[in-house]
Amino acid sequence: MVLQTPPLQTVESMIPIAEQDLSRKDYASDIDTRWCPGCGDYSILAQMQRGLADLNVAPEKMVFVSGIGCSSRFPYYMNTYGMHSIHGRAPTIASGLKLAREDLMVFVITGDGDALSIGGNHLLHVLRRNVDVKIFLFNNRIYGLTKGQYSPTSELGKVTKSSPVGTTERPLNPLAVALASEATFVARSYDTDPQHLQATIHRAAKHHGAAFVEILQNCNIFNDRAFADYTDRDVRDERLLYLEHGEPMLFGESKNKGLAVSATGLRVVEADGPDAGLILTHDATRPSPDVHQLLARCSYPEMPVPMGVIRQVTAPTYGDYLDGQIEVQKFRNRADVAGLLRGRSTWQVE
Amino acid sequence: MTTTSTQADGSANSAAGIQERDRVTVRFAGDSGDGMQLAGNRFADATAVFGNDFSTLPDFPAEIRAPAGSLAGVSSFQISFSKHLIYTPGDEPDTLVAMNPAALSSHLSALAQGGLLVVNEDAFTSGNLKKANYPSNPLSDGSLDGYRIIKAPITTAAIAAVDDLGLTTQNAERTKNFFALGLVYWLYDRNLEPTLDWIEERFGRLPNIAEANRRALYAGHAYGETTELADAHVRVPPAVLKPGEYRTITGNQALVLGLITAAHLADLELFYGSYPITPASDVLVELAALREYGVRTFQAEDEISAIGTAIGAAYGGGLGVTGTSGPGIALKSEALNLAVMTELPLIVLDVQRSGPSTGMPTKTEQTDLLQVMFGRNGESPLCVLAAKSPGDCFYMVLEAVRLAHKFATPVVLLSDTYLANTAEPWPVPDLDQLDLIEVPYRRTELTDVEEFQPYARDPETLARMFIPPGQAGLQHRIGGLEKADITGDVAYTPENHQRMTDLRGEKIQRIANFIPELEVDGPESGELLVLSWGSTYGAVFTAVNEARDAGYELAHAHLQYLNPFPRNLGDVVSRYRKVLIPEANTGQLRMLVRAQFLVDAQGYNEVTGQPLSARLLTERIVQYANE
Numbered sequence: 022m023v024l025q026t027p028p029l030q031t032v033e034s035m036i037p038i039a040e041q042d043l044s045r046k047d048y049a050s051d052i053d054t055r056w057c058p059g060c061g062d063y064s065i066l067a068q069m070q071r072g073l074a075d076l077n078v079a080p081e082k083m084v085f086v087s088g089i090g091c092s093s094r095f096p097y098y099m100n101t102y103g104m105h106s107i108h109g110r111a112p113t114i115a116s117g118l119k120l121a122r123e124d125l126m127v128f129v130i131t132g133d134g135d136a137l138s139i140g141g142n143h144l145l146h147v148l149r150r151n152v153d154v155k156i157f158l159f160n161n162r163i164y165g166l167t168k169g170q171y172s173p174t175s176e177l178g179k180v181t182k183s184s185p186v187g188t189t190e191r192p193l194n195p196l197a198v199a200l201a202s203e204a205t206f207v208a209r210s211y212d213t214d215p216q217h218l219q220a221t222i223h224r225a226a227k228h229h230g231a232a233f234v235e236i237l238q239n240c241n242i243f244n245d246r247a248f249a250d251y252t253d254r255d256v257r258d259e260r261l262l263y264l265e266h267g268e269p270m271l272f273g274e275s276k277n278k279g280l281a282v283s284a285t286g287l288r289v290v291e292a293d294g295p296d297a298g299l300i301l302t303h304d305a306t307r308p309s310p311d312v313h314q315l316l317a318r319c320s321y322p323e324m325p326v327p328m329g330v331i332r333q334v335t336a337p338t339y340g341d342y343l344d345g346q347i348e349v350q351k352f353r354n355r356a357d358v359a360g361l362l363r364g365r366s367t368w369q370v371e
Numbered sequence: 372m373t374t375t376s377t378q379a380d381g382s383a384n385s386a387a388g389i390q391e392r393d394r395v396t397v398r399f400a401g402d403s404g405d406g407m408q409l410a411g412n413r414f415a416d417a418t419a420v421f422g423n424d425f426s427t428l429p430d431f432p433a434e435i436r437a438p439a440g441s442l443a444g445v446s447s448f449q450i451s452f453s454k455h456l457i458y459t460p461g462d463e464p465d466t467l468v469a470m471n472p473a474a475l476s477s478h479l480s481a482l483a484q485g486g487l488l489v490v491n492e493d494a495f496t497s498g499n500l501k502k503a504n505y506p507s508n509p510l511s512d513g514s515l516d517g518y519r520i521i522k523a524p525i526t527t528a529a530i531a532a533v534d535d536l537g538l539t540t541q542n543a544e545r546t547k548n549f550f551a552l553g554l555v556y557w558l559y560d561r562n563l564e565p566t567l568d569w570i571e572e573r574f575g576r577l578p579n580i581a582e583a584n585r586r587a588l589y590a591g592h593a594y595g596e597t598t599e600l601a602d603a604h605v606r607v608p609p610a611v612l613k614p615g616e617y618r619t620i621t622g623n624q625a626l627v628l629g630l631i632t633a634a635h636l637a638d639l640e641l642f643y644g645s646y647p648i649t650p651a652s653d654v655l656v657e658l659a660a661l662r663e664y665g666v667r668t669f670q671a672e673d674e675i676s677a678i679g680t681a682i683g684a685a686y687g688g689g690l691g692v693t694g695t696s697g698p699g700i701a702l703k704s705e706a707l708n709l710a711v712m713t714e715l716p717l718i719v720l721d722v723q724r725s726g727p728s729t730g731m732p733t734k735t736e737q738t739d740l741l742q743v744m745f746g747r748n749g750e751s752p753l754c755v756l757a758a759k760s761p762g763d764c765f766y767m768v769l770e771a772v773r774l775a776h777k778f779a780t781p782v783v784l785l786s787d788t789y790l791a792n793t794a795e796p797w798p799v800p801d802l803d804q805l806d807l808i809e810v811p812y813r814r815t816e817l818t819d820v821e822e823f824q825p826y827a828r829d830p831e832t833l834a835r836m837f838i839p840p841g842q843a844g845l846q847h848r849i850g851g852l853e854k855a856d857i858t859g860d861v862a863y864t865p866e867n868h869q870r871m872t873d874l875r876g877e878k879i880q881r882i883a884n885f886i887p888e889l890e891v892d893g894p895e896s897g898e899l900l901v902l903s904w905g906s907t908y909g910a911v912f913t914a915v916n917e918a919r920d921a922g923y924e925l926a927h928a929h930l931q932y933l934n935p936f937p938r939n940l941g942d943v944v945s946r947y948r949k950v951l952i953p954e955a956n957t958g959q960l961r962m963l964v965r966a967q968f969l970v971d972a973q974g975y976n977e978v979t980g981q982p983l984s985a986r987l988l989t990e991r992i993v994q995y996a997n998e
Contacts (some may be wrong), residue, residue, distance in 0.1 A: 050848070052860070081843040086683075095846050097861070102840035104686060105850030106679075106708050113671070113679025114686070118840075120667055121642050121689035125840055143679070146672040185630035274733045345668060358635045358664070359802040362628055363618060367799060368420050 031135045034229045035081035035152060037126060048080060049243035057092060061212035061238035065159060066098055068215050072222035078126060085128045086115040088135035091166050092159035092238070096132040109140025110146035115154045120340055125227070129156040133174040134164050138345045139191050142171075147233050148202035150339040153226050155232045158195055181243075196317035196331060199233040200310045206230060207313065207332040211237035211252050217263070217328060224330055230338050251321045260321055264304040264329035272325045279323075280316075287315045287324065305333045381779065389606045394453035399480045399551070401470030401491075403436055403444045406548035408704035411448025412866070413552055415794050417561040419619050422609030423452035423678065426909065428460035428982065433649065433732045434869050440494075440502040445477045445753045454608045456753055458760075462842045462986045463789030466558070470494060470525070471554035472503035483877055485516045487603055488976060489554065491547065493526035521600060525550050525591075532590035533583040553591025556790035560606040563588060567594060588859075604705060612815040613798065618674045620797040622761040622790030622906075623653040626694070629768025630654075631664050632800075634690045637808035641685030642693045644669040649721040649732040650791045651694045653874040656953045674702035678719070682706060686849075688812065688839030690772065694720035697739045698729065700783075701746065707781060710955075711875065713849045714826075714835045716775035716782075719743075721786040725980045734980030735931030737905050740959040742775060743783040744934060750872050752879040755934040757785040759908035762797040764790060767931060773808050778882055779834040785933070788953075825849060833878035835859075853965045880935050889937040893919075893926035896946035899996050902972070903953055904930040904960050907983045911953055914988035922990075930960070941968045951975060951995050954990050 048070040056062045073083070085099040087093035088110035102125075106114050111129045119127045129147075135146045136158045149156065163181065164170040170183035178187040180363030199207045206228040206280035210221040218236065237248045249258035262272040262280065271279040271292060279300035281290045290296040301312065313332045320326060338347075349359065397414070401407045408429055418425045428449040437444030451461035452958070466487040469475035471494035482488065495510050507516050509701055510522060527551035530543045566588060574581035575932060595604075608638050620628075634641035643666065645655040658669040671677035678693045685691030695703065700721050710717040723739045725731035743755050753773055757766040764786055771782040811834065825847045827836045847859060855862035856870050892915075893901070903911040908929050915927040930936065944950050944964060952961040953975035963975045975991040977983055 049845075052848075079446050080847055081841060084840045096850075099848075103848035104713070105600075105848065105852060106682075107705055110675060110679045110706060113676040113706075114683040116676075117642060117644060117669070117680030117683025117685075117691065118687045119683070120669065120680070121640060121684035122840070123689035125687070141745075142672055143676055146676065153422075172496050229391070284701070292586050319794045347662045347665055350463055355665040356664045358632055361631060361661075361664075362802065363616070364620075366416075366622075367618045368422075370422065370614050 027212040033227045034126070036076055036226065037079045037124065038295045040354055043074055043077055043080070044312075048073050048100050050096045051100055053091055054098050055094065057242050059162065059241040059311060061097070061240070062092060062159065064212045064215065065145050065157075065218065065238060066095065067181065069099070069222060072219045072226070075219070076223065076226060076227070077365075082124065083126045083128065084115075084118060084131055085117065086111045087130040088132075088140060089166070090132040090164075092130055092132040092134045092250070093135060096247045109135050109138070110143060111135070112140065112143040112154070112156065115341075116147055116150070116152045117119065119152055119154050122340035123344070124341055127154045128216070129154055131156065131158050133162060133172045133195070134158045135157070137173040137195060138197065145202045148204040148318070150201055150232060151205050151230045151336055153230055153338045153340055155228070155234070157225075157234050157236060159236050159238040159239045159242055160195055161240040162192070162247050163240050165243050169243040169312050173229045173295075178332070186353040193254045194317060197314060200314050200317055200332060203333050204231060204233045204332065205336050206330070207317070208233070208330040209235045209237070210241060211248060211328065213252055214328075215259075222327065224333070228333060230336060251326045258327055262325035262327045264316070266303055268303055270301045271302055278325075283313060289321060289324065305330050310333060384837040389560065389604045392605050392607050393455060394451065394457065394461075395466070395607050396449060396451040396464045396476060397555060397607060398447055398464035398468045398481065399466065399468045400445060400447040400474035400550070402439055402473070403432060403434070403446045405446070405448050405470045405662055406545070407448050407470070410548040410552045412794070413566045414555065414561070415450055415563045415619060416569065417556065417563075418450065418452045419617065419796055420565045422612070423454065423560060423607055423902055424456050424610040424612060424796060425452040426452055426457055426460040428789070430981075431733055432696070438502075438831045440471055441510035441971065442473045442503060444551045444655045445474050447474070447478060452607055454610050456610060456612075456914045459982065459985050466555075468550065468555060470547070472499045472505055472509070475509065476503040476505065482518065482782060486518055488515060488518045488520045489551070490520065491525035491551070493524050495998070502671075507519060511673075511939060517639050519603065521603065523554060523594060526955060527553075528590060529898070531541065532586045536583050543583065543949055546583050548590035549584045549587035550594070553588040553593075554595045556588075557592045557595025558600065558603055558605060560604070573711060585628055590630070609997060612796065616799045617796045618799055619794045620765075621792055621794045622758065622764045622786050623650070623722070624657065624765035624791070625758075625761055625797070626654050626768055626786065627644065627657045627661075628645040629660065629765040630690075630692060630804070631661060631666070631752050632663070632765070632805065633703070633769050633772035633808060634666075635802075636769065636805055637690060637776065637810055639688075639690040639810065640665055640667065641690045641692065642667045642669065642681060643670050643694065644684070646671050646674045646677045646695045646699065648674075648696050648699050650724055651696050651699070651720065651789045653791070654694045654720065654722070654736070664775060664936055668686045669709060673698040675706055678703040678706040678717075682715060682717055685710070685717045686713070686839065690718070690843075691716070692718040692720065695727050696722050696724045696732075697742065700739060700742055707753070709747065709851050710781040710849050711751045711753055713855070714837065714875075716779055716837070716881040717781045718771050718775055719781060720785055721785050722749055723785060725788075731851075731980045733788065735955065736907070736980065737785075737787060737907065737955040738977060738978070739785060739934060740956070741906075741962070745786065745861060752876050754780055754782040754879060754882055755785065756782060756906040757931055757933055758790060759789055759905060759929055761769065761793050761795050764837050765800070768806065774882055774885070776810050777809070777834060777885065778810065778832050779837045780879065787906050796803045815959060819991070823847075824857045826854050827857050828874070828878075831881075833874060833881055851968055874925045883935040883938040886937060888933050888939045889924050889928050889930065889943055890959070891928045891943060894924060895926075897924065897926065897951045899923070899951065899992070900944065900947035901925060901927045901951045901953065901992060902930070902944065902960070903927070904933060907953055910983040910985040910988060913985040914992055915990040917985070918992045918996065921993060925992065925994060925996065934961070936967070942969045944968050944972070949973070949990060949995060951992070954985055
């Protein structure tokens with residue numbers, strides 16, 4: 022049978038709206054937070070609560086599923102339903118939940134170890150299947166809960182407790198992995214820019230399909246200032262590229278620089294220089310992920326670090342296909358349990 | 372759907388000179404590509420319509436297409452049929468159909484001296500003989516003198532029968548299984564109609580192929596009739612089965628029907644997360660074809676994801692099910708423990724196969740009992756059930772779903788390769804007579820949401836108050852960390868961990884109050900009890916009765932509930948001087964029974980990849996009874 026493409030009802034996810042107007046505190050549970058003082062997770066939690074309050078999502082219709090790690094404590098602090106599951110497997114539980122309960126809004130909270138090491142396989146597949154779940158990967162480039170071993174995003178040569186003379190392995194780039202997994206929504210934000218983080222949460226929440234958001238998150242105990250070189254307030258304008266769909270890729274304090282295509286990838290050009298006309302306009306909806314991959318691979322110090330929604334394309338979700346098949350088969354064949362029990366043929370014993 | 376009626380005397384043309392026998396066992400053996408499974412299944416259908424009781428045993432290599440004619444590529448299908456009720460596919464065949472030298476070489480040792488051998492003499496070429504390691508042709512060197520032998524030119528006769536249909540040589544040759552089938556139908560007085568109907572249904576759109584198969588079938592039948600095979604012409608009268616409507620069913624089919632029916636009886640949406648693995652894959656494949664029943668099948672990226680998605684569906688208030696075999700259980704064990712800690716109604720089907728490691732994927736064994744009991748970190752009790760026959764797989768799925776919801780617990784249902792593939796006649800259940808399955812969270816009426824506590828327990832069952840997401844005011848978090856009693860908050864206190872450990876254990880034990888007591892067949896107390904579980908039921912039942920026929924008085928009890936045990940099991944095993952536990956493992960149930968009841972149970976253990984042999988078990992019972 023040829024796969025029937027279900028009609029796209031909407032590009033935006035159906036968000037279950039609360040009956041009353043809710044504020045941030047309505048999304049906070051009464052459990053005391055237990056992250057280290059100064060942890061980037063506090064800001065992410067606050068922005069999540071604010072962001073959801075802005076959207077006025079019904080708390081009882083939300084489920085946060087997490088794996089294991091510091092970030093995975095997140096669900097305890099949300100006044101929603103939640104499951105703090107097992108290491109790396111949150112995408113699987115979230116997938117089953119969402120497919121069984123289309124009415125729920127399902128979030129996955131994960132970290133660099135949880136999503137890219139022990140749970141790497143599941144991350145690939147939940148993204149390629151485009152299950153309608155929102156995945157927030159808190160990347161601090163270290164194992165915090167186990168007290169300071171290197172992670173799959175730790176830079177080559179990094180000295181940690183389990184690599185006393187430096188790591189011998191190259192890191193994964195979460196955005197590149199997500200794009201390679203055919204993700205329909207890929208974005209990046211960071212813990213110390215509340216407005217940008219809230220806006221990114223909004224966009225992810227509204228995306229119909231699997232949304233992947235990497236949040237650069239500082240671990241002030243085991244990997245302090247991991248992103249400070251480009252996220253500190255005094256350098257971020259120069260070193261970050263805030264992407265907006267339809268806008269030219271400009272950065273710098275006076276938007277004096279931009280990105281253009283070079284023979285080997287992307288290059289920085291002066292906004293008032295001879296190549297200004299070559300500066301790219303960001304197209305997040307571009308079907309081909311080619312430019313998106315080039316953006317994902319921009320890293321400090323050679324290039325500005327991109328923030329924002331890199332890719333957002335519309336595609337039917339796994340649930341759309343599955344529900345479509347069920348509908349078509351129900352139309353074609355009668356569900357008759359008694360008949361099914363009898364099978365293709367029976368015989369009568371007198 | 373077709374319904375056929377069987378007359379009391381069967382539909383056979385009872386010709387003169389035909390011998391009557393109570394029971395016959397036939398084994399078809401040939402190359403993987405020879406269509407032996409197909410021939411065997413057609414024979415089973417014809418036998419069902421004729422009215423015999425029967426049991427089948429397919430046995431095939433894990434290789435999809437081993438080199439033609441090789442020993443590794445031999446596939447077989449055994450069927451035993453009888454005028455009495457039977458419980459096994461028979462230990463040894465009375466008749467062996469060997470389509471080539473490799474099939475003969477692999478299966479001859481199973482055929483009793485004086486047994487009937489039907490061979491395809493066309494396949495005994497020097498090349499095939501070499502592949503089967505025969506130094507000389509057994510058809511002419513006298514090595515088969517102890518058997519009655521029918522040498523039929525099966526390949527050439529089949530090709531001749533379809534000569535003018537313009538088929539390719541390959542397609543013409545492919546009809547040889549129907550020729551062989553026709554010959555065996557004549558030998559055992561089977562009616563051709565059910566197979567002719569099947570050919571029409573299956574190949575109707577390819578009229579040439581349908582015609583070729585029909586002609587080969589008729590030609591084989593005529594070959595039997597016209598060649599002087601009269602001494603081999605045997606009739607097994609129909610059995611006296613309980614009146615009613617019957618179908619054939621395999622264990623895997625019964626699992627599928629059980630899941631659909633359980634979802635219907637519980638009014639839940641069925642979600643089946645699975646990763647393909649022999650011998651459980653058929654459950655995924657068959658469920659995937661039933662979308663009109665609202666079935667959500669999910670072919671996961673691995674075994675872990677398969678159970679993870681099923682846990683997610685169960686947490687969402689669906690009927691969350693995963694299915695696998697032993698190696699998959701090993702991979703799922705961490706997630707299974709999450710279901711134990713979160714106390715969710717999860718169903719896990721384990722169609723056991725030979726291990727350890729990859730083992731023998733297409734062969735049977737009962738070796739996962741201790742794995743599902745104990746193969747997880749921490750004190751991790753859950754409910755374990757085991758089906759005893761193909762048809763029983765259906766009813767045990769209903770039990771698994773009932774108990775999982777009543778007790779908010781994962782339930783593992785054990786089947787195995789033998790049950791998965793074996794077919795038997797099965798009385799079609801009356802859907803209206805089956806009990807509805809209660810789903811406790813639906814009747815939870817909370818007048819005050821403040822009162823809701825996710826780990827508050829039902830005083831009778833100790834099931835926690837499971838509420839799926841979606842209800843306003845009841846938001847709460849669960850997970851794999853130890854839970855505080857009643858509130859379900861994270862808790863690390865020593866007293867709480869002890870209490871929760873005890874509660875989780877006690878909850879599973881209380882299931883015993885809601886399952887049937889163990890029934891004993893035979894004397895209430897005395898000398899010898901044979902205690903069995905799972906798919907060995909048929910072989911053990913048969914062996915016990917043979918020992919009784921030989922004059923021994925003994926009791927037999929069969930367990931379908933492995934954790935908890937029926938509450939009278941300790942009492943039952945204490946009433947006999949000797950307890951014998953036959954198992955297709957090295958003594959897993961025996962270890963549990965000895966540990967729990969301090970009884971000096973002895974074992975009869977076979978780990979061959981084949982179903983337990985009723986004959987060898989009978990010998991062991993007699994020997995032990997005499998000790």
